[in-house]
Amino acid sequence: MEAVVDVRGLMCPEPVLITRRELERLQKGRVRVIADAAAARDNITRLAQHAGWRVTVTAEGNAWVLLLEKE
Amino acid sequence: MRGKIPILVTGLITGALAIFLMVRGNPPNMGLCIACFLRDIAGALHLQTAAPVRYLRPEILGLALGAFAAALATREFRVTGGSSTVTRFILGALVMIGFLAFLGCPLRMTLRLAAGDLNALVGLAGLVTGIGTGVLFISRGFSLGRATPVARANGYVFPGFIVLLLVLFLAAPALFAFSKEGPGAAHAPLALSLAAGLVIGVLAQRTHFCLVGGFRDLLFFRDYYLLTGLIGLFAAALIGNLLIGNFHPGFANQPIAHTDGVWNFLGMTLAGLGSVLLGGCPLRQLVAASEGNTDAAVTVFGMLVGAAFAHNFGLAASPKGLPPAGQLAVAAGLVTVLALAAVLTAARSATTEGSVARGSGS
Numbered sequence: 001m002e003a004v005v006d007v008r009g010l011m012c013p014e015p016v017l018i019t020r021r022e023l024e025r026l027q028k029g030r031v032r033v034i035a036d037a038a039a040a041r042d043n044i045t046r047l048a049q050h051a052g053w054r055v056t057v058t059a060e061g062n063a064w065v066l067l068l069e070k071e
Numbered sequence: 072m073r074g075k076i077p078i079l080v081t082g083l084i085t086g087a088l089a090i091f092l093m094v095r096g097n098p099p100n101m102g103l104c105i106a107c108f109l110r111d112i113a114g115a116l117h118l119q120t121a122a123p124v125r126y127l128r129p130e131i132l133g134l135a136l137g138a139f140a141a142a143l144a145t146r147e148f149r150v151t152g153g154s155s156t157v158t159r160f161i162l163g164a165l166v167m168i169g170f171l172a173f174l175g176c177p178l179r180m181t182l183r184l185a186a187g188d189l190n191a192l193v194g195l196a197g198l199v200t201g202i203g204t205g206v207l208f209i210s211r212g213f214s215l216g217r218a219t220p221v222a223r224a225n226g227y228v229f230p231g232f233i234v235l236l237l238v239l240f241l242a243a244p245a246l247f248a249f250s251k252e253g254p255g256a257a258h259a260p261l262a263l264s265l266a267a268g269l270v271i272g273v274l275a276q277r278t279h280f281c282l283v284g285g286f287r288d289l290l291f292f293r294d295y296y297l298l299t300g301l302i303g304l305f306a307a308a309l310i311g312n313l314l315i316g317n318f319h320p321g322f323a324n325q326p327i328a329h330t331d332g333v334w335n336f337l338g339m340t341l342a343g344l345g346s347v348l349l350g351g352c353p354l355r356q357l358v359a360a361s362e363g364n365t366d367a368a369v370t371v372f373g374m375l376v377g378a379a380f381a382h383n384f385g386l387a388a389s390p391k392g393l394p395p396a397g398q399l400a401v402a403a404g405l406v407t408v409l410a411l412a413a414v415l416t417a418a419r420s421a422t423t424e425g426s427v428a429r430g431s432g433s
Contacts, residue, residue: 011350
């Protein structure tokens with residue numbers, strides 16, 4: 001199972017809010033987050049790391065993909 | 072803490088530059104104020120005609136250009152638009168009316184606090200009340216909806232407008248109206264103001280510095296990242312004020328401020344609520360507009376128009392207090408924004424609901 005969270009086009013704090021809701025629901029596993037604002041990318045990275053998720057960010061076209069993983 | 076050092080430094084440098092700009096000529100406790108400076112720009116552009124508050128503040132131009140350059144250099148310039156554009160314009164105008172009832176945006180509120188102006192403490196309480204109210208709406212589903220990518224050229228319109236203003240300022244300053252006395256006539260040398268704006272613009276773009284976001288993220292996520300910037304701003308300004316002998320604790324006789332607590336509070340409640348629904352304070356909107364967010368650019372234009380209305384219709388405060396028309400405008404603004412927030416929360420944006428897909432991925 002991998003959840004995909006698309007927060008493109010949303011302004012703060014919605015990207016973080018939506019991602020947090022999904023991380024709290026899943027507790028662990030893999031979540032792919034697609035963001036197109038640098039603020040969203042950095043805020044989600046901070047939130048996820050704080051909650052113990054490993055974060056890998058890659059630039060893909062006009063967006064960033066954040067792979068969040070937790071065992 | 073290590074991750075917070077860049078934003079702490081951003082706050083410290085912004086606070087230090089604000090004090091320096093004040094020493095070099097900017098108005099008292101107004102080394103920097105995004106709302107007041109946009110209002111002065113509205114005056115310079117003949118959108119409002121209040122004689123004491125008209126100047127094409129180079130800090131704002133520098134800020135936008137610094138953020139634009141930083142976004143381009145780091146490939147963070149992303150052009151989007153179409154998220155409740157007209158609503159954002161109106162919200163921008165209404166938050167400006169709130170800020171001008173208090174006489175300052177969150178940036179100047181912090182500078183006023185750091186100079187001992189206790190009216191700013193009342194403003195802060197109003198701001199946090201407004202932000203808290205907005206957080207309640209957002210956590211119940213309020214959304215202005217999703218922006219979508221638009222043609223890249225759209226992203227250059229706002230920075231292009233700023234460049235045009237700067238070129239005209241240098242080449243044909245007579246086009247603009249400048250105050251001969253009052254706060255608009257108090258300003259640091261152009262090059263200094265512009266350079267300070269550029270530095271803050273770069274730093275704010277890199278760190279996503281936002282003064283409304285500081286309280287919002289604390290309430291929402293117990294996250295202190297953005298608030299660290301505000302603390303840095305306060306600390307540097309406080310030290311600067313103590314060094315230059317500009318710390319005078321009290322309510323009465325504070326420069327470019329009034330002591331009407333009710334309207335200091337309610338003005339900032341309106342501004343805080345509107346700003347959190349918009350996704351950030353005026354500084355953040357200005358930076359986002361320069362990063363290609365065309366909705367934020369429309370918000371900034373809404374703020375300019377709000378400032379024009381505030382002064383043309385006698386809605387803005389003066390050191391004497393908030394005139395009755397301004398009190399009515401703040402009350403009507405609060406009712407409008409609350410009603411709008413309630414309606415959009417009830418509608419629970421389908422785009423937000425649809426942002427999570429679950430299934431067997433790779």
